[in-house]
Amino acid sequence: MSGTVAEKVIAIIAEQAVLDPSDVRMDSTLESLGIDSLGLVESIFAIEEAFDISVPFNANEPEKSGFDISSVGAIVAAAEGLIAAK
Amino acid sequence: MKRVAITGAGTVNPLGADVASTFAAMAEGRCAIGPLDVPDRDRLAVQIGAQVQGFCPEDHFDKTQLGLLDRFSQFALLAARQAVAQAGLDLAQLGPRTGVVTGTAGGGLITQDDSYRAVYEERKSRVHPFTVPRLMMNAAASHISMEFGLTGPVFSVATACASSNHAMGLAFQMVRSGAAPVMLAGGAEAMLVFGGIKAWEGLRVMSREACRPFSANRSGMVQGEGAAIFVFEDWDHAKARGAEILAEVTGFAMTSDASDIVVPSAEGARRAMAGALADAGLRPDQVDYINAHGTGTLANDRSECAAIAQVFGDHAGRLMVSSTKSMHGHLIGGTGAVELLACLMALRQGVVAPTVGWQEPDPDCPLDVVPNVARQAQVNVALSNAFAFGGLNAVLALRRA
Numbered sequence: 001m002s003g004t005v006a007e008k009v010i011a012i013i014a015e016q017a018v019l020d021p022s023d024v025r026m027d028s029t030l031e032s033l034g035i036d037s038l039g040l041v042e043s044i045f046a047i048e049e050a051f052d053i054s055v056p057f058n059a060n061e062p063e064k065s066g067f068d069i070s071s072v073g074a075i076v077a078a079a080e081g082l083i084a085a086k
Numbered sequence: 087m088k089r090v091a092i093t094g095a096g097t098v099n100p101l102g103a104d105v106a107s108t109f110a111a112m113a114e115g116r117c118a119i120g121p122l123d124v125p126d127r128d129r130l131a132v133q134i135g136a137q138v139q140g141f142c143p144e145d146h147f148d149k150t151q152l153g154l155l156d157r158f159s160q161f162a163l164l165a166a167r168q169a170v171a172q173a174g175l176d177l178a179q180l181g182p183r184t185g186v187v188t189g190t191a192g193g194g195l196i197t198q199d200d201s202y203r204a205v206y207e208e209r210k211s212r213v214h215p216f217t218v219p220r221l222m223m224n225a226a227a228s229h230i231s232m233e234f235g236l237t238g239p240v241f242s243v244a245t246a247c248a249s250s251n252h253a254m255g256l257a258f259q260m261v262r263s264g265a266a267p268v269m270l271a272g273g274a275e276a277m278l279v280f281g282g283i284k285a286w287e288g289l290r291v292m293s294r295e296a297c298r299p300f301s302a303n304r305s306g307m308v309q310g311e312g313a314a315i316f317v318f319e320d321w322d323h324a325k326a327r328g329a330e331i332l333a334e335v336t337g338f339a340m341t342s343d344a345s346d347i348v349v350p351s352a353e354g355a356r357r358a359m360a361g362a363l364a365d366a367g368l369r370p371d372q373v374d375y376i377n378a379h380g381t382g383t384l385a386n387d388r389s390e391c392a393a394i395a396q397v398f399g400d401h402a403g404r405l406m407v408s409s410t411k412s413m414h415g416h417l418i419g420g421t422g423a424v425e426l427l428a429c430l431m432a433l434r435q436g437v438v439a440p441t442v443g444w445q446e447p448d449p450d451c452p453l454d455v456v457p458n459v460a461r462q463a464q465v466n467v468a469l470s471n472a473f474a475f476g477g478l479n480a481v482l483a484l485r486r487a
Contacts, residue, residue, distance in 0.1 A: 018149070018150075038154075038215075038216070039150075041215040041216075042153060042215055042216070044215070045212065045214065045215045048212060049212075054211070054212075
């Protein structure tokens with residue numbers, strides 16, 4: 001796959017939100033993009049598949065999961081951290 | 087006690103993607119069994135089946151829905167849409183009291199098969215996050231309830247090859263008792279996938295060439311896939327709103343053999359048929375047509391024919407008995423629902439679906455099995471048989487409306 005981590009994450013989130021990638025900003029929240037809890041787990045699955053990483057996310061304790069999903073930018077940063085730690 | 091009308095029917099099965107095309111295929115005795123198109127077919131000993139052809143899920147569901155729908159749920163939802171559209175009910179008003187009962191034996195077996203393949207064969211470390219909601223047995227019932235806003239009693243029934251008949255029988259009892267004015271009921275199955283077929287091969291009851299129920303040269307059963315869903319409605323409610331009534335469900339009985347996990351008992355089948363007649367207040371000689379379980383296995387055919395002889399006596403030789411599995415295959419948990427369509431066709435259109443592939447009389451099955459060619463006949467009363475592995479028997483009785 002080509003493109004930066006940010007581009008790939010944005011593409012995944014945009015696909016999930018059925019939006020054009022240009023409509024997904026780094027400061028967008030998943031909620032503002034209309035992504036619900038199922039959409040979130042599907043996005044995380046797609047990120048894991050795209051980068052061959054394991055995302056530590058538990059839907060029961062989202063704030064304690066060590067994977068910040070508060071915004072698109074936070075998700076990109078968290079994914080970059082996991083890729084660097086591989 | 088309420089009378090129970092069928093006011094809607096829908097289906098996707100190997101013979102057709104709606105009721106009209108299924109009726110047409112049954113009337114012309116078309117067989118939908120052919121070479122299977124599944125991955126790793128060359129590693130299967132059984133390479134035939136009745137698949138739903140030309141089915142494009144993307145034509146019916148958006149991407150978000152598809153992520154959550156196993157093939158069996160897709161079939162069930164499409165069948166339910168047709169049935170609801172035909173019934174013309176105001177579900178916004180009835181939804182809170184309306185329920186759904188679906189039968190399935192394998193649930194999301196294709197989802198399971200794909201997931202096993204991913205983790206075992208492809209050595210992947212994860213499966214799709216919606217694997218569980220896709221594979222669960224109640225997925226079809228739940229998706230139907232969500233699509234139409236049905237918030238009454240919704241559940242699924244798994245009794246192997248009798249699942250659909252148990253589901254429809256329970257729905258019938260609920261409408262009859264007044265527990266719900268309307269119930270959607272039927273069944274769905276989609277297990278034509280490598281693991282599903284492989285499992286069936288093990289029992290050595292599968293044919294490698296054709297399904298020939300009641301024919302002396304039978305060679306076993308052939309699997310199919312698909313769904314049918316019906317709207318069961320309080321008769322007076324249906325009449326009051328001027329709905330077209332397709333048939334009346336008049337009786338249901340279920341029995342258990344309590345003997346062998348796979349070998350059927352004629353006694354269990356006899357008690358189920360006799361029970362359905364008693365429940366409907368019918369004499370045996372009032373029955374014109376039986377849609378047989380008729381799997382095309384030696385064990386089923388002999389035991390079912392013996393049971394019919396015991397229940398009907400002399401009348402057994404006068405009524406018509408056919409197995410439409412010879413055309414659409416054995417839909418396992420969905421089979422009773424698709425077979426109920428043959429009863430509707432007989433009751434409504436006076437056309438009795440044939441047992442195709444029939445070649446040689448079997449002295450153990452001395453019945454009029456409507457061999458190979460459909461027949462015009464007035465049918466006032468029909469039974470639909472389902473006899474499952476596990477010794478679980480479920481028979482419905484229907485009357486012409």
